[in-house]
Amino acid sequence: xxxxxxxxxGLVQAGGSLRLSCAASxxxxxxMAVAWFRQAPGKQRELVxxxxxxxxxxxxxxxxxxxxxxxxNAKKTVYLQMNSLEPEDTAVYYCNTKIAAMDYxxxxxxxxxxx
Numbered sequence: 001x002x003x004x005x006x007x008x009x010g011l012v013q014a015g016g017s018l019r020l021s022c023a024a025s026x027x028x029x030x031x032m033a034v035a036w037f038r039q040a041p042g043k044q045r046e047l048v049x050x051x052x053x054x055x056x057x058x059x060x061x062x063x064x065x066x067x068x069x070x071x072x073n074a075k076k077t078v079y080l081q082m083n084s085l086e087p088e089d090t091a092v093y094y095c096n097t098k099i100a101a102m103d104y105x106x107x108x109x110x111x112x113x114x115x
Contacts, residue, residue, distance in 0.1 A: 002026040002104045004095040009109030012085055020080040020109060022095035032099065034078040036069060036113075038091035045094070051078060061089075085113045 008020040016086050022034060035050035048070040049059045068081040078095065092108040 002028075002097060004097065005108035006093065006095050006109040008108045009093060009111045011112045014085060014087055014113055014115050016056075016085050016113070017081070017083045018085065018111060020051055020082065020093055020111075022028065022078040022080075022106060024076045024095075026076075026079070028099070029076040030073045032092060032097045033039070034071065035096045036078075036080045037094045037096055038089075039094070039108075040088075040091040043091075045101045048093070049080060082111070085111075087115045090114050 003025040005023045006020060008018060010018060012018055031053045033050055033052045036048040037045050038048050039045040047060055048063055049057060049067055051057045051069045053070050059067060066084045069078065071078045090111060090113050092110050094108045095106040096102050
């Protein structure tokens with residue numbers, strides 16, 4: 001069983017920055033790939049970024065160069081540093097991992113970017 005808890009969302013002006021955190025439970029965190037997804041109102045949930053156990057990362061085209069995903073295995077936490085935020089980044093951001101073909105999700109944290 002894995003639990004994921006997101007934090008760090010809020011209201012920010014366009015051009016600003018936020019850092020999201022995803023705190024995970026479970027003894028196998030170090031071997032887990034962890035991803036951030038987001039879902040804007042009326043849109044499908046989409047992948048934002050993923051970090052693998054070895055530290056390899058990948059990003060959606062829309063956030064590449066602005067967002068950075070990282071992990072701290074000692075703290076069992078994954079971060080999403082978001083810079084140069086745009087109104088189009090407004091969404092609920094979810095932390096995700098998949099273990100044995102089962103998806104685990106946090107409850108999400110809301111990011112609102114005002115123009």
